[in-house]
Amino acid sequence: MAENKEQNEKNWSLKDFNYPVPEHAKKFGYTVGGVTLTGFALLIITGIIMAFFITPTVNQANQSVWELASNPWGFWLRSFHRWLAEAVMFLIILHMSRIIFTGSYRGKRKLNWFFGIVLFLITFVFFFSGTVVKWDQEGYEAFQHSIEALELLPVFGPLLAEFVSGTAVVMRMFVTHTLVLPLLLLIFLIPHLILMKLNGLSPLPGKETTRTITFSEHVKKIFAWSFVIYGFIGYLAMQFPAVLYPGPYSGVEITKPPWLFLVLYQFEDWLGLSTLLILPLFITLGLVLLPYIDSKKDDYSLIRKTVVWGYLIIVAIFITFIINVAISPPVQHLSM
Numbered sequence: 128m129a130e131n132k133e134q135n136e137k138n139w140s141l142k143d144f145n146y147p148v149p150e151h152a153k154k155f156g157y158t159v160g161g162v163t164l165t166g167f168a169l170l171i172i173t174g175i176i177m178a179f180f181i182t183p184t185v186n187q188a189n190q191s192v193w194e195l196a197s198n199p200w201g202f203w204l205r206s207f208h209r210w211l212a213e214a215v216m217f218l219i220i221l222h223m224s225r226i227i228f229t230g231s232y233r234g235k236r237k238l239n240w241f242f243g244i245v246l247f248l249i250t251f252v253f254f255f256s257g258t259v260v261k262w263d264q265e266g267y268e269a270f271q272h273s274i275e276a277l278e279l280l281p282v283f284g285p286l287l288a289e290f291v292s293g294t295a296v297v298m299r300m301f302v303t304h305t306l307v308l309p310l311l312l313l314i315f316l317i318p319h320l321i322l323m324k325l326n327g328l329s330p331l332p333g334k335e336t337t338r339t340i341t342f343s344e345h346v347k348k349i350f351a352w353s354f355v356i357y358g359f360i361g362y363l364a365m366q367f368p369a370v371l372y373p374g375p376y377s378g379v380e381i382t383k384p385p386w387l388f389l390v391l392y393q394f395e396d397w398l399g400l401s402t403l404l405i406l407p408l409f410i411t412l413g414l415v416l417l418p419y420i421d422s423k424k425d426d427y428s429l430i431r432k433t434v435v436w437g438y439l440i441i442v443a444i445f446i447t448f449i450i451n452v453a454i455s456p457p458v459q460h461l462s463m
Contacts, residue, residue, distance in 0.1 A: 147341060148342050188260065263375060
């Protein structure tokens, strides 16, 4: 038996990953998760490089970013990292949309859906903390929004706000962005990937297929799409550099957040800072409840159609809000 085990270990190769997967694994919608994972890898690589040049203190963070951007390669690297972050956020939303449209959160895949929600939230915090670390006017105003929102929470809110404030704020955000969040990402990503392997690729809605391809063909499609998408991101980084504001200057509010936070900005105009806590809570709660609301494996049920059309309407409303805020002048929200 020991001899057979040794022989099996010697015969192991990458060909062992050529197990069959459904043919629709070649479709773009079923490769988005892998393309997003590739984007995370690129973010980690570019982030590690930039970390060598950033001085994470209140007095020097912004200046160190400007010094990095003064070098042509550093200028492109910072823009590429920022464009990458926005692309990954968009791809995660696209990936979750595909799962909602195909009902892939039902049955045995429910637990993996919950891991996906946590990864979705971690990515948002990644983007927020990265915005703050550069400590320009945009980062400063983003941080001030979070502090004033935290202070609205009972008991622990003011204590947490006090802890993250002060002269060590940039260092704490830097540690969060470069150490805490990557660790959390790894902790939740590993079971997410394991469950994907155990559960198998979700089927196309309303269709049964016996045709298969190898997993390596699926991976080739992921890398092909990654090459196209992130190659385009690299081009955008050259043609449209990421904005870097001066500052920060206290007592004024002159910036607007990136596109993915503009919906929060719109509701903040209407309902105040409390929306920064309430709206994300409602969105997260809705995502958690989705597998319980749409639990029947019937792709043509009234509930399934209601979920899909309801999601499309919400997305349309959010896009309208994003466009409206993007073309409107900044509004003073902070008490400062």
